Amino acid sequence: MLRSALILVAAGKGERVGGNIPKQFQPLSGKPLIEHTISNLKKSFDFNVISIVVAKNCRFIGDLSEKPSSALKIVTGGSTRTESVRCGLNSLKGKDIDHVYIHDAARPFVTEALIKALGQALETHSAAVPALKIVDACKSPEGAAVNRDEILRVQTPQAFHYDKILSAFDEYAANDAFADDIAVAHKAGLSLTFTQGDERNFKLTYAEDFAKAEAMLQTPTYIA
Ligand code: CTP
Numbered sequence: 374m375l376r377s378a379l380i381l382v383a384a385g386k387g388e389r390v391g392g393n394i395p396k397q398f399q400p401l402s403g404k405p406l407i408e409h410t411i412s413n414l415k416k417s418f419d420f421n422v423i424s425i426v427v428a429k430n431c432r433f434i435g436d437l438s439e440k441p442s443s444a445l446k447i448v449t450g451g452s453t454r455t456e457s458v459r460c461g462l463n464s465l466k467g468k469d470i471d472h473v474y475i476h477d478a479a480r481p482f483v484t485e486a487l488i489k490a491l492g493q494a495l496e497t498h499s500a501a502v503p504a505l506k507i508v509d510a511c512k513s514p515e516g517a518a519v520n521r522d523e524i525l526r527v528q529t530p531q532a533f534h535y536d537k538i539l540s541a542f543d544e545y546a547a548n549d550a551f552a553d554d555i556a557v558a559h560k561a562g563l564s565l566t567f568t569q570g571d572e573r574n575f576k577l578t579y580a581e582d583f584a585k586a587e588a589m590l591q592t593p594t595y596i597a
């Protein structure tokens with residue numbers, strides 16, 4: 374039986390959302406945003422180990438319904454997302470992990486279908502990422518046309534063979550920051566593939582995204 378781990382990165386400051394507390398701990402429909410993310414992840418897949426990566430001396434994690442156990446670790450992250458993921462990957466050493474799924478705490482609407490597709494993709498590839506096509510026309514900041522068929526939007530969870538992504542981070546990400554983990558996998562030459570992304574699985578990035586998320590939660594048939 375394959376052993377799977379989840380790394381949930383929640384060590385960011387949420388500067389674009391603003392406010393006194395980082396966005397992942399701000400309330401959404403009566404509970405912290407991250408609680409929605411954790412609950413949807415747990416509903417979607419039976420992870421053997423979960424590592425939640427939070428900022429040093431995080432004041433908010435103790436208030437959550439999740440409590441540390443042998444299957445749930447609270448790990449201290451770093452000043453970049455890449456560094457936080459590295460901390461999460463290191464926390465899984467010696468746990469006999471085959472597959473690791475790395476997810477943004479700020480994406481509460483993760484689904485079972487997303488995770489299932491990633492698991493299937495890992496049967497043939499070392500790395501997998503949900504992607505979406507772009508429908509709008511694209512331009513460079515100078516106004517030049519950019520062919521939208523040559524680019525994709527990608528989301529999390531991003532899934533990897535644990536040993537491969539751990540080595541890739543050791544070799545390429547010790548001192549550099551990357552936009553996401555697939556970028557590290559690509560740099561290391563891992564075989565990667567795309568799975569179907571989901572528009573609902575958006576990342577809360579600005580304050581107004583909370584109103585959008587609240588509206589989605591009030592339409593359960595839309596997110597079910
Ligand atoms: N993240 C992290 N450690 C960091 C930076 C980001 O664990 N040093 C996490 C965030 O908590 C978030 C995810 O990575 O769940 C995606 O990052 P982003 O949406 O950029 O969140 P923030 O960096 O917190 O937001 P901002 O860039 O607006 O400050």
Ligand code: MG
Nearest residue numbers: 385386387454
């Ligand atoms: Mg950020």
